[in-house]
Each structure stands twice: as C-alpha cells, then as structure tokens.
Amino acid sequence: MRTIAEWLDAARQHGSLGAAALDWQARERGGDPSIPLALMRERLRVMRESAQAGLSPTLRSVSGMVGGQAALLAQAPFAGRFGLAGRAGVYALSIAEYNACMGKIVAAPTAGSCGILPGALLAAQEEAGFSDDELVMALFAAAAVGRVIALQATISGAEGGCQAECGTAAGMAAAALTQLYGGTPEAAAHACAFALMNMLGLVCDPVDGLVEVPCVYRNVGGVSQAISAAQLALSGVACPISLDEMILTMRDVGDAMPSSLRETGEGGCAACHACRRD
C-alpha cells in the first residue's frame, strides 16, 4: 500500500479509509483486528490526557519560551466564539506545549506536530458528540494517508521543512475529520490534498533549534488549515490536484528548500532579531 490510489481501492471494499487501514494493519501483524484497535484506543487515551495536562497555567518549557499559553486561550472570555477551530486550537496548543515541557504525547506524525491531529479530533468530539470508536477509526484513516506521505515524500522537518511535519499532520487531520463528518474516502483524500496544498512551502525554522517557537503556534495554525480543508472537501469541492501528485509536489518543494530553512535554526523565525541572543 504505497499510494493513495491503492488505499482508495481498498476503502471502496471496506466502506471507509479507516476500516481499510485497520484491516491492513491487522493483516500485517497476524490477522487479529482487536490488537491494533486496542493499541489505537490507547493512543487516543494518551492524546486526551496530554490535551488536559497541557492546559495547566503553570507549565513552562526548559527555555521558558513556551508553556501555559493554552490556558490563556481556554480561559479567554470569548473562548467559545470560535467554534470548532477555536476549540481545536486550544487543544493543539495545549498538546504542543505539553510536548515542549517534556510531557508524554503521541507523535502524529512527529513530536513537533503532535497537537494538530488530536486537537482536531478531540474538539470535533466535543462539538458533535462523536464516540471514541469513531475517533479511533478516524485515527486509522489519518495513519493510512500519513504513511503514504512518509513513504513517498518525508515527514521530517530536517528533510522537507515544516510542510512535511505540520503540513502532513494537517493533511492527516483533514482526512480524519472528513471521514468523521461522513465524507467519502475520496472526499477525505481531497481534504488531505487541500491541507498539503495550503501549507506547501512552509519552512522549518526553530528558534535555538528547540521544538518551541514557532512550532507550538504552527500547531494552532495547522489545525485551522485542517478544518478549512475538511470544510472544502465535505462541501463537495474537489482538489484539482490528486493527493498522490500533491504528495510528490510537497517532496519536490522540500528538496528545493535551502538547508537554512530545514531545521538548522539558521533561517526564518530563527534568524529574526527578536529571537537572537547573540
């Protein structure tokens, strides 16, 4: 299963991307689907725990640059007015900050981008009442598209920039949300393609080389991109570029990025006067 086209074929047989992914994962490991289901439920449990723990106002990273800011979002008097994106942003930031503060998280697909996928799913559950089982199947759908991106392009910021980390996470979250809200597997692929398209070219520019600034804020931005992409696809808008081709395009753009913008801490935000200590 190396392409989205193959996954869409499988999804037609199984009814959804998530069901096809669960079946594939079970067969890879001896056939019993209860094992991967239990593993993914455990992943969801850790995600939820990290979202709650990251809301602590006293949290601080070692450098002191981040921590405790998700609490500000959650407590803001207008917190409820931003709907799904607002709620998802709070959780994306809390998980990303918890990661920066040496909290236990689920890399999805990486530690630096760990807030986006759970932020989207946990917020959708609160907004629309989806069950944990539905969230677990959405996680399988996200994992299937994420794996194709990892195989065909990269999920490493050092190789492909932030588009490969937060971009991939947003693409995975967009596909997961689309499945969750009743979209077809094709719509889920369109959603993922829109997210990758809209985050194409995003550079990896961590200040002092740490997974803090701009990483935690990119998680908030990434979850909004995921929601917008799912909104497009669920409304019946088809991405003019297929997801398989979009993934290869993301790889090409990553290859064209100068090394100063690929996790070296030399360019972008890392080079800004506000962030330089020398």
Next chain:
Amino acid sequence: MDLFDIIGPVMVGPSSSHTAGAARIGKITRMLLGSRPVRARIGLYGSFQKTYLGHGTDKALIGGLLGMGVDDSRLRDSLRLAAEAKLEYSFYNADVRGAHPNTVILDVDGDDGRHVCVQASSVGGGEIVVNAIDGLEAGFSGHENTLVITHHDTPGMIARISGELAAANLNIATMRVFRRSVGGDAMVALELDGSADAALIARLSALKGVYHVAYLAAKEE
C-alpha cells in the same frame, strides 16, 4: 513501517531525535553494561551538544541509564532520581570527527565493577544506531532482538556461538563480527528473528573465551 510508526510512538517530548532517541541510547547502554550503573561520563557532540538542555537530552540519557523507556513520565525528573539511585554523572563536550550530528559517547561503570564505553547516534524519528562498543565498531539499531557478545578472538568461536543458537532453534537475521587485533578482543553482534531466553544467555556466557553476553530485547527498550 506500520501505522503505529505514523501515529506514535508514545513518548515524552519535546523531540523524537533529541529526547526519545537519547532515552533509547541510555537504556541500551544500561543493557550493554548488564548491571546497575553507578558512574557515567557522557560526551555530547554536534547538535546534541548545542541544544541538549532545551531538549532534555541530558535527562533522557540519564533516565535511559536508569532503565526508563521513551514513554516514561519520570524522564522529566531523572536527574533527581539519579541522585536517589546513587548514579554519579557528568557531561562534557566531545569532538567526534565525522560523526552523525546527534552523537553521544557514554563511559559507564556498573555496580559489579564492569565498565562499558558506548558511542551511539540518534538518527531521526527516535531511531538510533550504536556505532561502537569499547572502541569496537558495532552498527546495530536495537530494533531487533540483539545479542552482543564480547570474546577472545580464537578459531571456532563464531561456530560455537552459532551452534548454541541453532540448538535453541533461533534464526540469525544479521551478524557482524569485529575485532581489535588477531587473537585479541573481539565482538559479535547478532540480530535474531526470535527471542533469547535466560538459559541460552547462560550457556553462551559459559562458552570458553566468552567475556560477556548482553541481550537487548527489542520490545523492552
């Protein structure tokens, strides 16, 4: 690569390479030592040296030496727990020409008097490579169940070791053999398809010419 490599691992942040990879290196070093570490001199090179404080690389390495896994929430407090566990440690800036940018050298003494020197690199996504053990080239990832046997370089040694594995019905996936000099210290690293039990490790340890047997169980580290 399976789906849980994409949604996973479950790990203590902030960085898969600088935190999770470092914890794995620490834990594998403890397994190679085979006893409780009491003293550790840790040399950091490259990006590890420049950003270790902000990434908790120091805490992750020490936590790993204390036996903690990448998802162990105690990693955050490992420096304090090291004092309780009577593990003395120090960090210094190492210069390892031509090494991977995230490389560390650990000199560790165990409570049984054994000493081991491990050079390892964190190569991304929490993956690691053990480059050298006691100055002998190694080159394994710890992904598979791995036996690391140090022994005297004598004819028939490898045959005796592989004979024990055959008797235990264990298939060898990869095997690497290194030695310091002809007739001197040598090491063999064997990646196994199955898992080794305590009885097999005891039989290997009892072989004439074998100095030490370390077993790295992939699912435990």
